[in-house]
Amino acid sequence: MHADAARITLDEPDNQPSLEASAERKRKPTRASSEGNYMQQLLEVEEQKLEIAKEKLEIKKRRLAIDEQRLALDQQKFQLELQRHQVYWAKYCVTFSVTDQNQ
Numbered sequence: 001m002h003a004d005a006a007r008i009t010l011d012e013p014d015n016q017p018s019l020e021a022s023a024e025r026k027r028k029p030t031r032a033s034s035e036g037n038y039m040q041q042l043l044e045v046e047e048q049k050l051e052i053a054k055e056k057l058e059i060k061k062r063r064l065a066i067d068e069q070r071l072a073l074d075q076q077k078f079q080l081e082l083q084r085h086q087v088y089w090a091k092y093c094v095t096f097s098v099t100d101q102n103q
Helices: 002-011 019-026 031-102
Strands: none
Touching: none
8 A cells, every 4th residue: 555655756756846946936135145136127117217218208209200391281281371371362353454444
């Protein structure tokens, strides 16, 4: 009966954590290593903040470029509208002067 129990435990996979892993979990970080980890994490957070700031700046640059394009299009639209009115008034003046000459 003891042989069967030994065979079963040998055949089953070892679900027990290794002694090294257990010791690693139980080991408490020293003050220096925890401060180093904290500083590393702080550095990573600051780097992430910097990346986010860079992305925001790129977005603002793209929005500015879009606004500049819209402004240019609005200026073109205004110029075309002005030309349309100038043509209208030129035709009106020509028509008015021809009408006056015929009377």
